[in-house]
Amino acid sequence: MARDDKRELLLQATLELVATHGFHGAPCAAIAEQAGVAAGTIYRYFESKDVLIVELYAELEGRITTALMSGYKANQPIRDRFLHLAIGILKYFITHSLEFKYIEQFHNSPYGTAHRRDNLLGNTESSDAVRKCDIYKQLFTEGLELQVIKNLPMPLLFDLAFGPIVSVARNHILGFIRLDDALIEQIAEACWDSLKR
Amino acid sequence: MARDDKRELLLQATLELVATHGFHGAPCAAIAEQAGVAAGTIYRYFESKDVLIVELYAELEGRITTALMSGYKANQPIRDRFLHLAIGILKYFITHSLEFKYIEQFHNSPYGTAHRRDNLLGNTESSDAVRKCDIYKQLFTEGLELQVIKNLPMPLLFDLAFGPIVSVARNHILGFIRLDDALIEQIAEACWDSLKR
Amino acid sequence: MARDDKRELLLQATLELVATHGFHGAPCAAIAEQAGVAAGTIYRYFESKDVLIVELYAELEGRITTALMSGYKANQPIRDRFLHLAIGILKYFITHSLEFKYIEQFHNSPYGTAHRRDNLLGNTESSDAVRKCDIYKQLFTEGLELQVIKNLPMPLLFDLAFGPIVSVARNHILGFIRLDDALIEQIAEACWDSLKR
Amino acid sequence: MARDDKRELLLQATLELVATHGFHGAPCAAIAEQAGVAAGTIYRYFESKDVLIVELYAELEGRITTALMSGYKANQPIRDRFLHLAIGILKYFITHSLEFKYIEQFHNSPYGTAHRRDNLLGNTESSDAVRKCDIYKQLFTEGLELQVIKNLPMPLLFDLAFGPIVSVARNHILGFIRLDDALIEQIAEACWDSLKR
DNA sequence: TATGAATGAGGCTTCATTCAT
DNA sequence: AATGAATGAAGCCTCATTCAT
Known part of the structure; x- marks a missing residue:
């Protein structure tokens, strides 16, 4: 899977979870699961959860x-x-x-x-x-x-x-x-x- | 102190903290402190934090x-x-x-x-x-x-x-x-x- | 149990674990368990693990x-x-x-x-x-x-x-x-x- | 690059990082970067990080x-x-x-x-x-x-x-x-x- | 009625190690 | 042989809620 794909999956997962459940309902574990990756993977694409949100x-x-x-x-x-x-x-x-x-x-x-x-x-x-x-x-x-x-x-x-x-x-x-x-x-x-x- | 006073103090404290710092910046402990009561006291006036927020x-x-x-x-x-x-x-x-x-x-x-x-x-x-x-x-x-x-x-x-x-x-x-x-x-x-x- | 007792228990537990297993072998969970308290309790007595260590x-x-x-x-x-x-x-x-x-x-x-x-x-x-x-x-x-x-x-x-x-x-x-x-x-x-x- | 060169680079990188930042400041990723090799390469020369440290x-x-x-x-x-x-x-x-x-x-x-x-x-x-x-x-x-x-x-x-x-x-x-x-x-x-x- | 110490689930993040390329 | 993206266990910490006093 190309690098940009996972980044995109994470952004999309975040979009969906935050839109439907709010920031409160979008812990890192849920974002990762929704994106089909491990939790730690988030940090290969974004410096922190905050950065993911802002980007x-x-x-x-x-x-x-x-x-x-x-x-x-x-x-x-x-x-x-x-x-x-x-x-x-x-x-x-x-x-x-x-x-x-x-x-x-x-x-x-x-x-x-x-x-x-x-x-x-x-x-x-x-x-x-x-x-x-x-x-x-x-x-x-x-x-x-x-x-x-x-x-x-x-x-x-x-x-x-x-x-x-x-x-x-x-x-x-x-x-x-x-x-x-x-x-x-x-x-x-x-x-x-x-x-x- | 009359019963309603403490209830009022808690509502006012919640108003101030949530307005200035968001829900994120208004944990129960802070609300209680701002109101000048103990944390546990919140639960004598409101069933839960959620109820306090909604009321x-x-x-x-x-x-x-x-x-x-x-x-x-x-x-x-x-x-x-x-x-x-x-x-x-x-x-x-x-x-x-x-x-x-x-x-x-x-x-x-x-x-x-x-x-x-x-x-x-x-x-x-x-x-x-x-x-x-x-x-x-x-x-x-x-x-x-x-x-x-x-x-x-x-x-x-x-x-x-x-x-x-x-x-x-x-x-x-x-x-x-x-x-x-x-x-x-x-x-x-x-x-x-x-x-x- | 008096307030100072738990503080003392935490200090003693930290002493024992760090002395015998090093900082590496003294995660908060282990310190709390050794002291017979919950992990969160550490933070009622010490601002952070670092502070506990230094104190x-x-x-x-x-x-x-x-x-x-x-x-x-x-x-x-x-x-x-x-x-x-x-x-x-x-x-x-x-x-x-x-x-x-x-x-x-x-x-x-x-x-x-x-x-x-x-x-x-x-x-x-x-x-x-x-x-x-x-x-x-x-x-x-x-x-x-x-x-x-x-x-x-x-x-x-x-x-x-x-x-x-x-x-x-x-x-x-x-x-x-x-x-x-x-x-x-x-x-x-x-x-x-x-x-x- | 000869086999021993990379081994040497890894040892030197470990020496520098551990000496200046402690074990705490020498994760495998940093050691590999300092040595100019990939993280996985460490494991071709050392069974584990522990072995690297001891050797x-x-x-x-x-x-x-x-x-x-x-x-x-x-x-x-x-x-x-x-x-x-x-x-x-x-x-x-x-x-x-x-x-x-x-x-x-x-x-x-x-x-x-x-x-x-x-x-x-x-x-x-x-x-x-x-x-x-x-x-x-x-x-x-x-x-x-x-x-x-x-x-x-x-x-x-x-x-x-x-x-x-x-x-x-x-x-x-x-x-x-x-x-x-x-x-x-x-x-x-x-x-x-x-x-x- | 009021307190506030204690709890422990759950959040974010790091990192040694693996494995497909 | 070498890479480095991916993993997921484990670490530190927060906080809504409970309960003995």
Whole structure:
């Protein structure tokens, strides 16, 4: 078995266990078993469990960015571009529910807290995640200049745009609602309504 | 010391420790110390740590509902009532940051998952939380009938309304932005924009 | 059972296991079992296994100092005082072979290395061990002034005095020789011969 | 690369790692890395890590004996021969500090204990170490017959002669003193003083 | 009622050794 | 002969919970 395979098996096992049972339900022994390797093998691929957790998070952020980038056309109208991104991220979340759950677990955990602190202190090289934010940031900046979106601080624009998306994705994944393409588009448009001037 | 005092001390200690250090940083011994009681005493007031965690959550939901109820006038226009609630909940969160952090920790944890499962299965008697939801539900139902808010499933209306609020509160509490009354009102109005037809 | 009893049981168990099987043969589980307590109990009395190891060493040094002090008369001739100390320490070692073995294990271990480093850096408050050294130091200083012992740097005087004592004690304890009072006295006198001018 | 080269590299790597970091700091992986070979290769040259450790010890004893033999003249006076050996071994130790440290580590370890037990039980063929002892033994025997050294059991004579040497070497290597040729000679003479009648 | 010492299961990690390549 | 990935037993430590006082 190639080296990358086992690394991938471990990441996948971690994704599944953490997404379904939380960090609490993902001890090293369980991760290893789920991946079909011995416990000690984890440490050939990751310095520690913490590193495994964080690297998986980075990996997932990378995947999302890649997904969002595809089909994004910088020369379209702002509204269209926003809808493309909002619909794209929502669809990504609901078709990759394990990843969504993992990311949510991560954000509300000591790992996520440390991650935010590192970001604040600039302890990380520009990652894919940052680039993803940059697309939005650029979009919002452009919208502000053209006076098509509300004159609010950047973080609040993120909150208005992302807050409902995340919340909707969670409700779908938990089974409280069942989204279809029409609903997804309506949600995205409602988000735009909250942003546009 | 009256019986309820110690119970209250334990709840408060749990709130503080979980909010600031996460569940990970709130072992029973630390909770007891923070409350100024012995570790064993926890079990005279709560069946288990899990029960303590869940009861605190219920208690906090109750407090929020009480706060939102005050000043709520059912005979005002829908938009005004919505803004009252949105502004109220946002202000409550940022002035009770420990409670907000606790609730966020709770939602993303095995406790929160179980809690949601119980709600789905109807394993809980109608709680304050349910009553709080009822206010919104009633408001949204009325808005749907009057055709002033978008024709979307109820859970999605919740997401559009609450999603940004929670996200904004988090950013404020984490220090990424600093809200003032004007901003709070703008946020609430933006949420209304996403709801209204 | 009084608090100090269990602490004492743990120290004694550690002494026995380390002396007879080395640090390698004294895992926490074995120490706890030997002491008749659960493994977790160790951590109610000692911050970590390392601390247990180091505190036991300090305790043993204290006992030796106490033993040597008894009967020591500062107004006797230097030679008599030296013989008193040399005989005393040798007798102590061979009647407390576990303690002797433990101390030897300790010195040749990461613990002992760190301990020496701390002493060099002055990271420790003056301990009993230091006071014990002080008796010798004072004795040697006096001997140097009176020109009855060889004019050598202080550490070398220690080596000449202690080196054989430790070596003899080891051979006795390992069973290569069997000391009696007459031999002990001869050894002490031989050490004096190497010191005296 | 010739077979013996890798064996030698492994022995040297073990010497360096154990001397500087103790057995605790010399896992097989580190030894292999230091030697520039793969971990599994160790087992083509040594049955187990334990065997590697013990064979290195035997090797080092052999080197010391060889060094001491050189220039030793059996027809010199006893005192001169003793001084030659004492000075020789002390100089060897302080110019081969890694070897000295390794030997000290070895003596105070499960390996050393087992080694001594084997010696007692006669489980080993006569090794270089034994031959080294023989020189001393012969020297002491002769001294006893001529009544120039104290009438003490053989092991005690070893202790009086070697005890200070080892102790002095340790203090030099640890940096507590700095020996020069004059001091070394004084030390050797002091040792003789403790032996001579 | 309250205490807090004691428990022991279970978590993360290391490392000597094996074996397919 | 050599490699080094994989193994899994064993080590240290934490913590929810119990129970004698």
